[in-house]
Amino acid sequence: MMTLYGYWRSTAAYRVRIALNLKGISAKQVSVHLVKDGGQQHTPTYVLKNPTHLVPALELADGTVLTQSLAIIDYLEALQPDPALLPSNPVARAKVLAAAHVVAMDIHPVNNLRVVSHLTDAFGADAEAKRQWMCHWMDKGFAALEQMVAKDSRFAFGDTPSLADICLVAQYYNARRWGLDLAPYPRLTEIEETCLALPAFAAAKPEAQPDAE
Template sequence: MSSSQIKLYSYWRSTTSYRVRAALNLKGVGYETVPVDLLAGDQRSDDYAALNPGKGVPTLVLADGTVLTQSLAILDYIEETWPTPPLLPADKRLRARVLAAAHTMAVDVHPVNNLRVVTHLRDAYGVDTDGAMAWMRHWMDQGFAAFETLVDDTTEFAFGDTPDLADLCLVAQAYNARRWGVDLTPYPNVARIEAACLAVPEIAAAHPDQQPDAQ
């Protein structure tokens, strides 16, 4: 598929963008990256807000102009449209386990640690930089502790020998953890899975440092 057919509006350090990039790469779907500088406030521009009323990233614009927002909804579309290789297992019980681990990162940790929440903590409640970092580390530690017990400890990835949705959500959050100084030593499954993911070329290519807008 030509990269000109699909556009992915993303920010290089965005964990939500990271997991969508990884999914597209794994499935061999070409796309054009359109950078949205969150720190500069690009997401609040009239043009972008018209595209994505939530004023966040990622936004996926399909070849026919259809606009998709919210990373988990985008990932669901990707999985249904390009099912190979699968990111969710066919077995219903295993699928529920994969989703639970994925949501631990994507639903429990990410929303309370994203830029707009941390900015609001500072602006509305006077939380200083140290307090904001302590806040983020707290929720990451809580999430990693749960993830550690939800996944298998005898497989290369979270639930098998190939990466799934839980792995993509984890590797993106692990990037944030290392960025903010979270010690992953207490979470050997997390560290093992992160290393396995980063050894996959398609996931490595989705890493923030490899993006055209990386600073």
């Protein structure tokens, strides 16, 4: 069996949990607490698995370790193509990837724990300044996504969930946590509601994880 190293509130780990559930692939979960004991992602044992000091990491049955959530999901897509998370049509595929990348490459990298911690350590940012920082970048990304997603489909790009939906739902959880006003994004909110009605998404929610606090 595969082993997923993650943290209940990590949006990147959340993405992988959703993908695993949609694919019907079982994985043992091991919690890597990102705050306790100075951050368990920095322990020598974990760093041997993931030199980036980040979660998630997916360890395969043969001991191979995969890192980076989108790379892990790409592996799962190749391992079990059905149900597909990316369209076969090249243009449709590019649109799904672009939307997913807005979250995973534009929003998330400047909103993760180590960046927010550095704002305090290097620049003295207080809690409210950090909240505003998080919301600023999510607002920028969601404004783009609201225009990018399809307007007349159940999910972001069609009638089945895609990588774009996975990334959106996980980031929306973070947006709610940090108090971002989501009223300007009715289409994104509609997509989130549709996704969370599915068992695969609901079971992956942070609060449903064994290490939830």
